[in-house]
Amino acid sequence: MHLLILGGTTEARRLAELLHGTPGLEVTSSLAGRVASPRLPPGGTRVGGFGGAEGLTAWLREHGADAVVDATHPFAGTISFHAARAAATARVPLLALRRPGWTPVEGDRWHEAGSLEEAARLLPALGRRVFLTTGRTGLAAFADLEQLWFLVRSVDAPEPPHPAAMEVLLDRGPFTLDGERGLLRRHRIDVVVT
Numbered sequence: 578m579h580l581l582i583l584g585g586t587t588e589a590r591r592l593a594e595l596l597h598g599t600p601g602l603e604v605t606s607s608l609a610g611r612v613a614s615p616r617l618p619p620g621g622t623r624v625g626g627f628g629g630a631e632g633l634t635a636w637l638r639e640h641g642a643d644a645v646v647d648a649t650h651p652f653a654g655t656i657s658f659h660a661a662r663a664a665a666t667a668r669v670p671l672l673a674l675r676r677p678g679w680t681p682v683e684g685d686r687w688h689e690a691g692s693l694e695e696a697a698r699l700l701p702a703l704g705r706r707v708f709l710t711t712g713r714t715g716l717a718a719f720a721d722l723e724q725l726w727f728l729v730r731s732v733d734a735p736e737p738p739h740p741a742a743m744e745v746l747l748d749r750g751p752f753t754l755d756g757e758r759g760l761l762r763r764h765r766i767d768v769v770v771t
């Protein structure tokens with residue numbers, strides 16, 4: 578059996594580790610190629626886009642894939658959509674690994690934003706010191722907020738345009754609750770964008 582894991586997450590890597598060495602099972606993990614030096618899971622790997630749902634369908638057929646696991650990040654909506662379409666077209670079963678969403682608890686102060694741009698518009702009213710966890714590719718939306726200070730966490734260093742007052746923390750998950758609390762205190766963060 579040949580299994581394709583659409584990855585780029587801790588869960589995907591963990592799944593590949595768990596399946597590695599299973600007799601009769603060939604696993605290929607697929608990464609988008611966003612990170613310069615990704616942590617590769619054991620087993621077969623491939624890096625880069627497939628060329629849309631059609632490209633993924635062709636890949637599944639060419640490589641005789643018997644099943645697909647979509648273990649991509651919750652923010653990665655396009656690939657999940659393509660995976661659903663391609664798996665249906667190629668008549669290959671798809672298992673989508675979904676992280677449970679957050680649910681608000683008493684005392685939470687959440688401000689929903691429909692886009693990074695909308696989040697940027699809301700920010701000045703919410704605080705001065707901002708922790709941005711949305712990755713290096715969305716920084717342009719916050720570049721004009723000159724009155725605010727940003728802590729930006731990303732795997733690879735961001736490129737302009739980005740906010741002028743910014744400290745970059747190069748790190749990759751998984752992160753721990755205690756570690757995150759310490760980070761927020763150390764940097765006196767008022768507001769988190771996530």
Ligand SMILES: NC(=O)c1ccc[n+]([C@@H]2O[C@H](COP(=O)([O-])OP(=O)(O)OC[C@H]3O[C@@H](n4cnc5c(N)ncnc54)[C@H](OP(=O)(O)O)[C@@H]3O)[C@@H](O)[C@H]2O)c1
Nearest residue numbers: 584585607608609626627628629649650652653654655656
């Ligand atoms: N977005 C985040 O915040 C975030 C956080 C952590 C990890 N990641 C990981 O980073 C990757 C890219 O995220 P994204 O938000 O840019 O995705 P996206 O917007 O859903 O996908 C954009 C395009 O990237 C390619 N792609 C995405 N995931 C792929 C994979 N696992 N293997 C091969 N091609 C893939 C596909 O190109 P084609 O159409 O050419 O096939 C897709 O159309 C994902 O694999 C995700 O698991 C993302």
